[in-house]
Amino acid sequence: METLNGVSQTLLIPLYARFLETQRDDAIIRDEKSREIIDQLNPDFSQFSKTIWSTQVGIAIRTEILDRETSNFLKQNPTGVVVNLGAGLCTRFFRVDNGFVKWFELDLEPVKQLWGKVFTETECHRYLVYSLLDFSWIDEIKPFAASPILFIAEGLLFYFEESEVKEIITTIKNNFPGSEMLIEAIGPSQAKNTQKHPVVSKTDVFFKWGIKTGKDLEQWDKDIKFINEWYYYDKYGSRWRWYRFYRYIPSLRKGYKIFHIKFNK
Numbered sequence: 001m002e003t004l005n006g007v008s009q010t011l012l013i014p015l016y017a018r019f020l021e022t023q024r025d026d027a028i029i030r031d032e033k034s035r036e037i038i039d040q041l042n043p044d045f046s047q048f049s050k051t052i053w054s055t056q057v058g059i060a061i062r063t064e065i066l067d068r069e070t071s072n073f074l075k076q077n078p079t080g081v082v083v084n085l086g087a088g089l090c091t092r093f094f095r096v097d098n099g100f101v102k103w104f105e106l107d108l109e110p111v112k113q114l115w116g117k118v119f120t121e122t123e124c125h126r127y128l129v130y131s132l133l134d135f136s137w138i139d140e141i142k143p144f145a146a147s148p149i150l151f152i153a154e155g156l157l158f159y160f161e162e163s164e165v166k167e168i169i170t171t172i173k174n175n176f177p178g179s180e181m182l183i184e185a186i187g188p189s190q191a192k193n194t195q196k197h198p199v200v201s202k203t204d205v206f207f208k209w210g211i212k213t214g215k216d217l218e219q220w221d222k223d224i225k226f227i228n229e230w231y232y233y234d235k236y237g238s239r240w241r242w243y244r245f246y247r248y249i250p251s252l253r254k255g256y257k258i259f260h261i262k263f264n265k
């Protein structure tokens, strides 16, 4: 685990959260694969363990939403392609694989080394080593451009500047018209306050990009179509403790969300 630095350390947060959530009798999601990965890699979670409870709830909810929406995409497009951007040690493939999907995990070199220890690359489940901003990764996906493609950006884009997020989204749009994206985002005030985040504040990484709603992306380009958005505080009120009241305050309610967009053909 000593190979992880900078923003790549953050992949430990969702891995640990999914592992902890899976231990609960009333778990929102079950991810047995996270336990296998932790048994094999034995990461040190001590910097996160005391303050993780609310992040765990948020990550469980985002996992539930993204698993459901990815499964819906695969029901509509059984031979579709999924590109998981900044994949970390995401285990979604194992929960939603329909036996036909072509699934690409994209992340940086140090993450590939971990990936190689715990997963087996197959023709249908491949790992791509690129920086997201080095757009030569597009060439790897181009051969599949005629297929329906879903891009997932979970726990990722808030670590980029808005100008970079715009470049990433418009490059995907220009190269893969008709494709879809599921994006996790935070609000502008959450993005300005990394130091208040109970877990990310324990790393040396900062949030950079926040947006009020995914609907605002329609103003970035006429070929971006907003489809839907889901807010974490709307769900599992009892698990949120006092944060459950955030659902009544719009700027807080929309602070943590997933949205679904589609690019016109």
Ligand SMILES: C[S@@+](CC[C@H](N)C(=O)[O-])C[C@H]1O[C@@H](n2cnc3c(N)ncnc32)[C@H](O)[C@@H]1O
Residues within 6 Å of the ligand: 007, 008, 009, 010, 011, 012, 013, 014, 015, 085, 086, 087, 088, 089, 090, 106, 107, 108, 111, 130, 131, 132, 133, 153, 154, 155, 156, 159
């Ligand atoms: C918080 S983790 C999220 C991992 C995974 N999506 C999940 O939710 O479990 C952020 C991931 O983004 C990756 N990442 C950050 N910047 C990147 C870049 N420029 N190119 C590719 N991956 C990047 C990190 O290495 C890390 O694995």
